[in-house]
Amino acid sequence: MPCWVNGVPAEGVPVRDRGLAYGDGLFETISVRQGRARLLDRHLQRLQLGCQRLQIPLGIDSLRAEISSFAMQVGDGVAKLIVTRGSGMRGYAFPQPQQALRILQGSPLPDYPAAHAEQGVKLFSCATRLAEQPLLAGIKHLNRLEQVLARAEWQDPGYAEGLMQDHSGRVIEGVSSNLFMVDAGQLLTPALQRCGVAGVMRAEIIEQSERLGITCAVRDIGLAELMEADEVFLCNSLFGIWPVRELAGRVWERGELTRILQNNLHDLLGG
Template sequence: MQSWVDGQPAHALASLKDRGLAYGDGLFETLAVKAGQPLLLDLHMQRLAQGCSRLAIVADNTVIRSEVLAYAQAMGEGVLKLIVTRGDSLRGYSASPEALPRRILQASPPAAYPEANAQEGIQLFDCATRLAEQPLLAGLKHLNRLEQVLARAEWQDPAYAEGLMRDTSGRVIEGVFSNLFLVRDGSLYTADLQRCGVAGVMRAALLVEAERQGIARHVTDISFEQLRQADELFLCNSVYGIWPVRAFAELSWPVGPLTRKLQGIARTLLDV
């Protein structure tokens, strides 16, 4: 399906003056689409609005939402990528106050991950690349993803479905394209993302659902030793739902009952 730029089919390339291209000056959202419906749309739009506010990008979320809905309807099924940039400017970091934010919509086929990832769990690669600590950008899904690009280039072995990323202080943060949860004594733990990392939409949804289910949840710093002591470990994102982690280095975990329970909730969230 043809991409859209600012609500219109893109018959040409985006402007070479776009600050998203030059500086990564923008944000993006990746949404699963089923039966013409963009899933978890409210959470995606909330995160986008928060990101635009923090980066001072004056985007019209009502227009963006309307375009996403129309594009998803035309797609039918697949993965929709929404990019919002600050727009065009001349050379230099300073942005023109007249710059108009640009909206880009792209379609991809449905993600084709092995069913075994969800049923049997995955093996996690230990990434050497560390996430820099930058509170001003922490949590945002901004366009500069070079840390993830470098981390993903570290392995080619298909035995590894994802990689574990830590920050420069050694704290456990997330996967390369997922958020990480661990279970200990029936409680749920996920990393505090005030220094670095991406605050995923599925992560946010699972935290809300856990509270509704009366599951104790903790958003906190996670050390490597805490990872070693976990009873269960799983990854999540808004396209595939939940993948249990069965192995990491010399460590192994069962696919535990809380992981299975939350996996069922995630499947419901990704259904229409």
């Protein structure tokens, strides 16, 4: 699988890159099918929001062309994009001038069991809580130690994902996915103003549900409310939608609304 740094094949990055020094950058995990980067507009939109928040200057149009060329080489797989603030000397102050670094890494499509999408997955309750930092909430930055620690909490492959809450006990997301629930026909997903990553698939599902005439509320959700939900599902840009089958002893069947949204996504992602 190809790997590019600043648009050319390479396997290394400069030792003084600030992505390495401080996690000073952003990333996107992009599904590539038949040589095309899926949901690319949404990925670039979120990246642009991240660049604004972190004040990283980046030419989005040339990056779009670069990702499209890269996706052709990947064919079917995953294109992981990392954008950093580039190299600098010691110290937190921005380098002058700033020269963002772009990395594109190809990898094969993950080999998810088909049962995950059909029968649903078991969700681990992570003890690692997400800190509340509004300045970094929503964007997909490179400071991911909370996710690393949360993912290290379980080794049992019976758990396909882990549930993360914030320090106040609000339900926020999966370690590498977003979360939705259905309550009395209404779709709900946690607000992400304080912490969490606003996934591109989450945005896609919110928009699709509106088109289907299903209202989707974005607000704070407590654990008790989640446990009483009629349906619960996870989503991300690689696996689409997985129903949640079990969490802390509570068992769900794949629900009707989950199935409708899965079918709806199928055409978008598979083709």
